[in-house]
Structure formats: C-alpha cells, structure tokens
Amino acid sequence: VSGGAEPAAMRLLAKGKEAADDATVAALGMAPAGGRLMLLFKRRHHAEREGEALVQDGVARLAELRERVSKLTLRLRKRLLDAAEAQVQLGALEEELNAISLDLKNAAPNETSDAAAVRRERLAECA
Numbered sequence: 001v002s003g004g005a006e007p008a009a010m011r012l013l014a015k016g017k018e019a020a021d022d023a024t025v026a027a028l029g030m031a032p033a034g035g036r037l038m039l040l041f042k043r044r045h046h047a048e049r050e051g052e053a054l055v056q057d058g059v060a061r062l063a064e065l066r067e068r069v070s071k072l073t074l075r076l077r078k079r080l081l082d083a084a085e086a087q088v089q090l091g092a093l094e095e096e097l098n099a100i101s102l103d104l105k106n107a108a109p110n111e112t113s114d115a116a117a118v119r120r121e122r123l124a125e126c127a
Contacts, residue, residue, distance in 0.1 A: 006045075006110075008042075009041055009042050009044065009045035009048070010040070010041055010042065010045070011040045011041070011042055012040075013040060014028045014030060015028070047108050048108065048109050048110045048113070050107075050108070051107040051108035051109035051110075051115065051119075052107075052109045052110075052113065052115040054103055054104070054106070054107035054109075055104065055107050055109055055115040055116075055118055055119045055122070056115070057103070058100050058103050058104045058107070058119075058122060059118060059122060061096075061100050062100055062122060062125070062126075065093065065096055065097060065100065068093060069093060072086070072089055072090070072093070097126060100126065101123065101126035101127075104119055104122055104123050104126065105123065107119055
C-alpha cells in the first residue's frame with residue numbers, strides 16, 4: 001500500500017490505458033526497470049482523506065469548545081458574569097457547536113477507518 005491508500009482506491013495506467021485490477025507489471029509487458037507506470041487515486045480516495053482531515057479538525061475544535069465551556073462555567077459559579085452576558089456567550093458557544101456538528105456530519109471518511117468511529121462518537125457527543 002503506497003502512501004496509506006488502499007489498493008481499491010488506486011488505478012494503474014499503463015500505455016495510456018487503465019489496467020485491470022488483477023493485472024501485474026509483468027502481464028502488462030513492463031519490466032521492473034523499464035516502461036512507465038502511472039498510479040492514480042480514485043475520486044473517493046481524496047474525499048475520504050478530506051473527510052479524515054475534517055474529523056481531526058472537528059475533534060480539535062470540540063476540545064477547544066469544551067475548554068471554553070469550562071471557563072464560562074467557572075465564571076458563572078464565581079458570579080463574574082451577569083445573566084445577560086452569560087446568555088450571549090452560551091448562544092455563541094451553541095452556534096459554534098452546531099457548526100462543528102454540521103462539519104462532522106458532512107465529513108466522509110472511509111466508514112471502516114478510525115476516523116469514522118471518532119466521527120460517530122463526536123456526533124453523539126454533539127447531540
């Protein structure tokens with residue numbers, strides 16, 4: 001597996017044509033030292049990598065949001081905020097949580113990957 005990509009996500013082009021999935025370099029008439037091969041990724045590979053990156057970003061943003069909620073809770077307990085200011089800040093935090101949730105819903109990592117499991121966990125946390 002090259003670059004962490006699954007073989008099903010790759011396409012091999014040889015002599016200007018896409019090779020069959022079971023084709024070998026020898027069967028294509030290319031010696032290991034000769035000929036040119038081009039390996040391309042299928043479209044879903046890029047979407048899955050982007051989805052994994054979105055999940056990682058969402059996890060980081062949720063951690064930051066949790067920290068901000070903790071700080072706000074502490075300020076409320078110490079009565080350092082009045083009700084109106086607290087309500088405004090809570091509203092902003094809720095909007096940010098909704099945006100993170102939407103980004104996680106739109107992320108499309110490979111469903112068998114660790115990122116997909118993390119995505120499901122974080123979406124449940126956002127609910």
